[in-house]
Amino acid sequence: MILFKNRKIAIIAYSLFIILLDQVSKFLVLSTLGFERSKNIIPNLLNFTLVKNKGAAFSLFSNSTNSLTIISVIASLLLITIILKYPPKSYWNFIGLAYLLGGTLGNGIDRLFKGYVLDFLELVPINFPIFNIADVSINIAIICFLIALNKSKSRIKY
Secondary structure, eight states: OOOOSSHHHHHHHHHHHHHHHHHHHHHHHHHHTOBTOEEEEETTTEEEEEEEEOSSGGGTTTTOHHHHHHHHHHHHHHHHHHHHHSOOOSHHHHHHHHHHHHHHHHHHHHHHHHSSEEEEEEETTTTOOOBOHHHHHHHHHHHHHHHHHHHHHHHOOO
16 A cells, blocks of 8 residues: 555655645635535535635634644644654554644645635535535544554553
């Protein structure tokens, strides 16, 4: 799966792919759909509904864009430092860091240049906040870190 011999470069490359996917998806939905409209993509499951999110996950800390932008930049720099100084040996931590950096930078770019995050994925059958590819990436990272933690615990013999 790893296309690069250098893990540091591989994590950064995978993160850049996630950022590109996130930013292109937001651009395409904005240019084809625009705000204030919704388009059904998968009946009874998924709509594209573009919204401006000035907060964090689940619209927490609404109207705190400046603080969230600073936190995003600091978190991204911290992640890059960890990747460059301590590249992970575990497959799951490797994937988790790539997804976490990609998701953090994807939403951070929105906050920095737009003043809000573009969200557009709406799950129809449940009352769940609208989200984006960067949000999905951050959640995938959490799952990867939990798997890595579980695997490391299972190796420890008591």
